[in-house]
Amino acid sequence: MFHTFCTSALFWQLLISCRYNTSNQCLILPWAMFAGIFLSSTISVIVQCFYAYRVWIISDKNRKLTAFVLVTALGQYGLGIATMVTTARSKSAAVFFTCPFEISYAVASAICDVVISGSCLFYLRPGRTGVKRPSNHMQHLVVVSLQMGVFIFLVAIVWLLLYFVQDARYWTGFSSAILCKSNVNSMLAV
Structure with missing residues (x-):
């Protein structure tokens, strides 16, 4: 809720309130920008670390796969913090929406979500265990994991595409706000 308030x-x-306004109050970067970036990055890395733990469990402690998910998630967190620092140094809100770290952040998010969804699908597929008719709970878990991973992946791709389409507008901010909420919703659904 606080992230939604900040956004x-x-x-x-x-x-x-500051559209076409160049007063001193409008030139100061809002605190909500930094809080929103920090919360979005932090929430995303917490959820992806939760999923890394799930991948660890279902893959029978596959260290390489789990490490890849963790490194991607932590890299994404670092890119989010770098975006926040770059925005703070420039003292311009427009820099936040055109920061080159946003591209890497969106790509890292998409890669992490594809690996998580793919590993859940691979390790939870019915043919792997030799059981002809898996339980409804397992089927439901596979479907939810796949749907949430694909949805989050699509949001990250839309964010990436909007970055290239925008002309000094604030389009990427909407998809980055949705990405944080999608991560939380997917964790709660699982």
Whole structure:
């Protein structure tokens, strides 16, 4: 809820109260921007570490696969913090939406979610255990994992595409806010 508040406050200031306004109050970066970036990065890495633990369990402690998921998640977190620092140093809100770290952040998120979903699908598939009719709970877990992973992957791809399409607009902010919420919803669904 606090992340939603920060995102709403940020867009209210950037798009409504400070639109075409160059007063000193509008030139100061809103605190909600930094809180939103930090929360989005932190929530995403927590959820992806939770999924890394799930991959660890279902893959029978496959260290390489789990390490890849963890490294990608932590790299994504580092890129989120680098975006926050770059924005703070430039003292411009427009830099946040055109920061080159955003591309890497979206790619790292997409790769991490594809690996998590793919490993869940691979290790939980019915033919792997030799059981002809898997339980409904296992089928449901596979379907939920696949749906959530694909949805989060698509949000990250949309974020990446919007980055290349935008012309100094704030389009990427919407998909980055949705990515954080999608991660939380997928963890709660599982």
